[in-house]
Amino acid sequence: MSPSNPSAAASASTTPSALSLEQQICYAMHTTVRAFDAVYRELLAEHGLSYPQYIALMTVGEHGPLTVGQLGELMHLDSGTLSPLLKRMESAGLVGRTRDPEDERRVLVSVTAGGRERLGALGDVPHQIAVRSGLSRQQLHDLHRTLQEVTERLDTGA
Structure with a gap:
């Protein structure tokens, strides 16, 4: 059995493998999202909003009034995640929630005057x-x- 070539081993160890963390697109996306989250958190803190609240406010401001289901589809969130978010936003005076007069089972979300004012400040x-x-x-x-x-x-x- 011949001894292994140390320079070949060193070269192989510096060549990233397909399973190297740095080679993973998911990891690059993850770290980018975390960096964006940090910047958004900083910018939105002065407006008293979280990133999901910011996205919800923009979505309802652009498309509203929307049912909770429609808002969830646009935001790619389920109602279990969205309902507590909307409850906090309603308490803050940013959105209003009312029963849909055409179908009492559905809840409509709309931007309040305070929400529109906040949107203007986020420009x-x-x-x-x-x-x-x-x-x-x-x-x-x-x-x-x-x-x-x-x-x-x-x-x-x-």
Whole structure:
């Protein structure tokens, strides 16, 4: 049996394997999401919002009034997660929840005047995120499009 080649072993150990943490797209996405979360947390703290509340407020402001189910679909959240979030937002005066007059089983969520005011105050957040990312407008656009495509493919199994 011949002795192993130390330089070959050293070379092999510096070549990342397919199972190397740094090679995993999921890990790159995870660390990126955590970094974005930290920046959003900082920017939204002065407005008294969490990131999920921010997304819910924007969604209802853009599309509302919405049923809880419709909001959940748009946000990719189940009603068990969304209901406590909406309850806190309602207590803060950002949204209102009422029974749908056409179907009493459904709850409609709408933005209140206070919620619209808060949305107006949040107008600079997307710009601040862009600045903090260090990416150009085109790079952000391309990244956004790529992430949407990947999400769609993963969701549909295509």
